Amino acid sequence: MASEDPFDSALDLLRRLNPADTAKNVEAICALNPSLTEDLLESVDVPLAVKKCSRTGREFLCCDYNRDGDSWRSPWSNQFEPPVEDGEGVVPSERVRKIEVAANEAFDTYRELYYEGGISSVYLWDVDDGFAGCVLLKKTVAPSVKSGSGAWDSIHVFEALDRPRAAHYKLTSTIILNLGMKADALGKMDLAGNLVRQVEQDAAVEHDGSHVANIGRMVEDMEIKMRNQLQEVYFGKAKDVVGDLRSLQPLSETNRDRETQREMISNMTNRG
Amino acid sequence: MGNLETLGSFIESAPPGELPNVTTAIKSIVGDKPLSDLQPAFEKYNEEQFTTVKLPGGSQSVVISPYNKLDDGRYFDVESSTSFVFDHSTQKASNAQSYVLDSSNADLIKSLLKSFKTYVDEHYPDSSIGVYPTDNDSKVAVVLVSSKYSPNNFWGGRYRSSYLLTPSSSSLTGTIYVDVHYYEDGNVRLLTEKSVSPSTSSSSAADIVKTIRQTEQKYQEELNRAFVSMSEGAFKGLRRQLPVTRQKIEWDRVGGYRIGQDIGGAKR
Numbered sequence: 001m002a003s004e005d006p007f008d009s010a011l012d013l014l015r016r017l018n019p020a021d022t023a024k025n026v027e028a029i030c031a032l033n034p035s036l037t038e039d040l041l042e043s044v045d046v047p048l049a050v051k052k053c054s055r056t057g058r059e060f061l062c063c064d065y066n067r068d069g070d071s072w073r074s075p076w077s078n079q080f081e082p083p084v085e086d087g088e089g090v091v092p093s094e095r096v097r098k099i100e101v102a103a104n105e106a107f108d109t110y111r112e113l114y115y116e117g118g119i120s121s122v123y124l125w126d127v128d129d130g131f132a133g134c135v136l137l138k139k140t141v142a143p144s145v146k147s148g149s150g151a152w153d154s155i156h157v158f159e160a161l162d163r164p165r166a167a168h169y170k171l172t173s174t175i176i177l178n179l180g181m182k183a184d185a186l187g188k189m190d191l192a193g194n195l196v197r198q199v200e201q202d203a204a205v206e207h208d209g210s211h212v213a214n215i216g217r218m219v220e221d222m223e224i225k226m227r228n229q230l231q232e233v234y235f236g237k238a239k240d241v242v243g244d245l246r247s248l249q250p251l252s253e254t255n256r257d258r259e260t261q262r263e264m265i266s267n268m269t270n271r272g
Numbered sequence: 273m274g275n276l277e278t279l280g281s282f283i284e285s286a287p288p289g290e291l292p293n294v295t296t297a298i299k300s301i302v303g304d305k306p307l308s309d310l311q312p313a314f315e316k317y318n319e320e321q322f323t324t325v326k327l328p329g330g331s332q333s334v335v336i337s338p339y340n341k342l343d344d345g346r347y348f349d350v351e352s353s354t355s356f357v358f359d360h361s362t363q364k365a366s367n368a369q370s371y372v373l374d375s376s377n378a379d380l381i382k383s384l385l386k387s388f389k390t391y392v393d394e395h396y397p398d399s400s401i402g403v404y405p406t407d408n409d410s411k412v413a414v415v416l417v418s419s420k421y422s423p424n425n426f427w428g429g430r431y432r433s434s435y436l437l438t439p440s441s442s443s444l445t446g447t448i449y450v451d452v453h454y455y456e457d458g459n460v461r462l463l464t465e466k467s468v469s470p471s472t473s474s475s476s477a478a479d480i481v482k483t484i485r486q487t488e489q490k491y492q493e494e495l496n497r498a499f500v501s502m503s504e505g506a507f508k509g510l511r512r513q514l515p516v517t518r519q520k521i522e523w524d525r526v527g528g529y530r531i532g533q534d535i536g537g538a539k540r
Contacts, residue, residue: 009300016294018285019459028278033301109526113515139510147505148498179506186494187448187466191502195458213523220521227511233454235503237427238462239496241452245418245431248492250394 010036014044020178020192022046045174045194047153048138050119053077061121061136063155075104075121092124095208096131100124103212107135110216114223115139118152130161131211135219148181148189156219160211163202169214170200173222177230191234197226275302280313284320287453287461288430289421291317291363314360322417322432324400325365327356332400334365337434339404339413348373350403351385375405377412377439383477384414384437391485392416396431412437414446414484426456435484442475444483448491466491 004012010029017025023046030037042064049062053074060066066073068089071080078097080089092100103122111120118139124131135156143149153176161168178192199222203214247254279298286294295310317323319341324333327349334349336358341347348355348371355371358364375381384403392399399418406413414435421428435446445468452462470487473479514520 004296004300006301006303009297013282013294013297013301015455015459016287016290016297016453017282018461018463020461021285025282028281029301032275032278033303036301106523106526110521113517113521114512115510116512141506141509144505146501147509148502150502150506150510152510177507177510179502181498181502181506183498185490186498187464187491189462189464189495189498189502191460191462193454193458193460195460197457216521216523216526220523223511224513224520227513231503231507233458233460234507235499237454238452238460239499241420241427241429241454242431242450242462242492242495244420245396245429245450246488246492247395247397248489248496251397252394 006033007036007039010040011043018192019176019194020190045153045155045176047151047176047178048136048155050138051081053079054081055079059119061119061138063123063134063136065125065134065157066121066123073123075100075123090125092131093126096124096126099131099208099211100133102209103133103135103215106212106216107137107219110220111137115152127159130159130167132157132159133215134158135215143180143182145183148179150180151178152176154223156222158215158218160215165205166202167205167211167214168200168202169218170198171218171222172196172198173219173226175223175226175230177234179234191238193234195226195229195233197222197229276309279310280316283310283313283317286317287428287455288321288419288451289423289428290453311360318358318360318363321430322400322402322415322434323363324417324419325358325363327352327354327365328368335400335402335415335417337402337404337413337415339406339415340402350381373405375409377405377409380439380475380477381405381412384412384480387477387481388414388416388484391481392418395485395488406436410438410440412439414480427452427454429453433484433488437475437480439475442472443469444472444480445469446484446487448488450495464495
């Protein structure tokens with residue numbers, strides 16, 4: 001194989017190493033090759049940090065999109081925490097901030113209905129021909145011997161590009177799901193990782209409020225689909241592979257069962 | 273963390289069957305500097321993961337482990353009475369020679385190999401085993417590895433177990449590890465570790481293997497139950513499939529409608 005682009009190789013490596021260590025590994029790769037730092041921090045999703053908005057007392061989520069240096073903008077107050085040292089920090093235009101406020105309200109309801117807890121934050125910014133943004137959702141469940149521990153981070157990044165009486169939406173969704181369990185009989189079990197999916201679609205826009213509804217529907221459909229896929233991969237695929245490595249039933253019995261089945265099928269076919 | 277330590281940690285967490293991919297990526301990231309320094313990391317990986325290798329001219333896979341390494345760095349296989357050179361970076365064996373097992377437990381080791389093989393053939397579709405004297409011949413190590421790689425379907429898995437038997441006291445301790453990686457449009461990893469110290473009735477090969485079989489059977493059942501508990505427990509507790517109303521959200525009524533009225537004439 002020809003020598004790969006170091007950035008692609010870094011992404012490939014992160015796709016292979018233990019996903020529970022992604023944040024630590026990004027740091028380590030940046031130390032090995034500092035020229036990758038900016039691109040990696042921008043394109044690799046890690047579990048979201050939580051901050052408290054000092055004006056409203058509400059918690060909000062931190063990512064690269066609401067960051068200015070070491071400060072993060074609260075979606076509830078539109079202010080940076082802590083205040084940005086030089087200047088005021090980048091905030092959305094008045095029109096886009098209005099959509100952002102409505103989106104935060106809408107996704108707060110969404111969060112309550114689907115997550116029954118947790119934290120949500122929506123950040124928007126202006127781009128040529130429209131706006132872009134991210135919808136973030138985070139929930140954790142405290143460890144228990146019976147049901148394990150869990151952390152869910154949803155990171156939906158989208159673009160909404162203006163079309164005549166419509167918009168073209170492009171959504172990239174990452175869900176980071178880390179589960180763990182510790183018990184005497186079981187020992188230690190960690191089931192951690194992330195899935196990434198993309199979708200593009202056009203939708204009608206009557207007024208700016210339509211954007212909130214359009215993005216809401218896209219994110220909701222995507223999360224419903226991805227939750228099913230997470231369930232399949234974590235509790236179906238992973239368990240099946242364990243069964244492929246070790247068979248609970250003695251293999252001689254399994255083979256005998258298969259042979260019997262094959263004979264039955266072949267008898268039926270012959271008769272037909 | 274120093275560079276070497278970093279690279280070592282990358283190699284150590286390479287998923288089953290993906291060490292070559294991890295090494296290629298590392299080379300590209302550091303920019304083709306020579307990687308001879310990685311030798312100790314490869315050695316650690318191969319011994320911990322019970323890497324298997326086919327001997328020159330042989331068809332059966334033998335295990336690399338800390339227990340079958342000789343003082344001169346060669347490894348030995350009891351069943352074929354062979355010692356060989358193992359290249360940790362290419363994972364190839366060469367220079368095979370005849371090797372005679374020198375142990376006061378040689379008879380026990382040979383009957384353990386036989387009984388253990390009968391057991392693993394019944395439960396592991398593709399596995400390799402080893403039984404070796406260790407700890408100045410005071411103990412016997414029993415190791416098992418079963419791997420399956422399906423790169424075309426973006427998954428790989430490895431089951432490992434290792435036991436230390438003290439023949440004089442019939443005490444048996446061990447550890448079982450499962451490692452599964454799924455990486456189609458994502459990166460999902462199952463890592464488990466379970467220490468066991470089952471009680472044994474005697475040091476006979478038949479009794480020891482029976483105990484190991486019961487232990488591993490019980491562990492797999494426990495693991496299968498844990499998948500269900502996690503799915504029904506933590507996973508369900510994180511996000512509902514649908515709201516309590518069992519209906520999707522009416523987005524025009526939870527914010528969009530209001531902003532439409534607020535902004536009113538902002539038709540574009």
